[in-house]
Amino acid sequence: MKNRVQITLKPLWHNNRKLVTVHFDFNEEVENYVKVFDGMRYSRTYITYYTVFTNTMVNELFEYFRTKKWYVDYSAFKQNTSIYKKEVYYIDNYKLPELSNDRQNEIQKFRKWLQQKRFSKNTVHTYVEVTGLFLRYLELKGIEDISARSIEQFNYDFIFKTKKSVSYQNQCISGIKQFIDFKQLDIDNVEIKRPNKDKKLPSVLSKQEVKAILDSTTNLKHRTLLSVVYSAGLRIGEALNLRPDDIDTARGLILIRSAKGRKDRFTLLAPSLVPLLESYKQHYQPKRFLFEGRSGEAYTQVSARQVLRKALRLTGITKYVTLHTLRHSFATHLLEGGTDIRYIQELLGHNSPKTTMIYTHVSSTNLTEIINPFDNL
Incomplete structure (x- = not known):
């Protein structure tokens, strides 16, 4: 009897992005099916296929593989969900500290403020996440006040030096600017030039x-x-x-x-x-x-x-x-x-x-x- 195919889904953090990795015993049919899933990529670093994590992605992958009647193990996502909240970030080998209780409360108020402005759920999540990283960076450096200089420092140390993507850099800039509005801070000369995005042409069918x-x-x-x-x-x-x-x-x-x-x-x-x-x-x-x-x-x-x-x-x-x-x-x-x-x-x-x-x-x-x-x- 032919062995049943097993697909294992696991979480992974890379470049401060939540990913879902797809693991299976090598099989050409399985690999070809995995590759054509919309948004699926292959990492030579981790030697695995992956896609970006969303609130529905695990369920989408489960349904996708179940149509083939393959067994899908997603137990890694049933475990402690704090894996997404307490992930360790490093800048030049320095661990970012956790936010203080006051900062955590501030972040939650910021989240509600963004929700009241009717930003989409994904935008709210992204802005809160990148702002939290910025505040943790300030704690790491012992910087108490948000200033144009501290934002530029974060932009250089955390984004440029670590070779984050252009889109991620733009998300960070947007999130921090929203936080400045939320705090009603008067910061002079906050001019962080946004990098130009890659101008890729769309795929078109005849x-x-x-x-x-x-x-x-x-x-x-x-x-x-x-x-x-x-x-x-x-x-x-x-x-x-x-x-x-x-x-x-x-x-x-x-x-x-x-x-x-x-x-x-x-x-x-x-x-x-x-x-x-x-x-x-x-x-x-x-x-x-x-x-x-x-x-x-x-x-x-x-x-x-x-x-x-x-x-x-x-x-x-x-x-x-x-x-x-x-x-x-x-x-x-x-x-x-x-x-x-x-x-x-x-x-x-x-x-x-x-x-x-x-x-x-x-x-x-x-x-x-x-x-x-x-x-x-």
């Missing part, structure tokens, strides 16, 4: 590849979901939060409620998608959410990712593709079709046109018109 993905998806719910994500340029969270009455077939629009930045917006409803949507609603009769799981709650992102992965396997597409790639492809195809960049910005719900302008760099329209000098040799 129209033929999108069609192949949709054609290979025979399940009615799955095909409708992927079609809605692409045809409306949605973030997956927006698609899964849709309600049946958000689809306005009379006006040819889809209402997106409380999207990023807590803003409502309208986006396109493709006329050719309407028959598929009507057939789907008649068959599944969704009530609360347009796409519902078995329990009647919103369909999960884990399940949606599995739908896409299956389609990619069937079509043989090997490039790196996520559900967000469908949104990138929608925007790029609109731009290549001659749609004004300002309309694309509105449809995607971008605050700044600079965000939308990235699609001008991946659009092939102008590039294909350039005559390659090789052709004239």
Whole structure:
């Protein structure tokens, strides 16, 4: 009898980030399945696959591996949760001290202040975490008052010298600035220049590849979901939060409620998608959410990712593709079709046109018109 595959999930801290590591006895099938999980990376340092820890990640991984009927051991996450609160941090081999009781109370008040300002849960968690590290750094150095100089010191010692990522540095700066507002501190010359982020181009599918993905998806719910994500340029969270009455077939629009930045917006409803949507609603009769799981709650992102992965396997597409790639492809195809960049910005719900302008760099329209000098040799 074939031995049952066992997957073990364990916590790991690296560069002040909580990670979930995935352990298993080497098996090519298992490794290939692990690698295609959205956000999965491989660490040569720890010789293991890992992904970033979130409040739902362990559950998502559990569901993902259980679809293969593999045994999943996540007992390491059932143990003392203080592993996430009392992790040891080092700067140049110096251990950061724990916060005093007064500082801990101050941090909790800061958390409530951020929540009252209606920051997202993830943002609140991040700002509180990085501010706590900053205050612990001050205790390590014996610095009593927050000043422009102490912030610059922390930025250099804790971020620059330890080679933290650009995004992490920006999070630290934002969190500390919010804490300064919370404390109503008057600090002169607090000017910490934010580093420029890496300008990576998004992965984009061709129209033929999108069609192949949709054609290979025979399940009615799955095909409708992927079609809605692409045809409306949605973030997956927006698609899964849709309600049946958000689809306005009379006006040819889809209402997106409380999207990023807590803003409502309208986006396109493709006329050719309407028959598929009507057939789907008649068959599944969704009530609360347009796409519902078995329990009647919103369909999960884990399940949606599995739908896409299956389609990619069937079509043989090997490039790196996520559900967000469908949104990138929608925007790029609109731009290549001659749609004004300002309309694309509105449809995607971008605050700044600079965000939308990235699609001008991946659009092939102008590039294909350039005559390659090789052709004239």
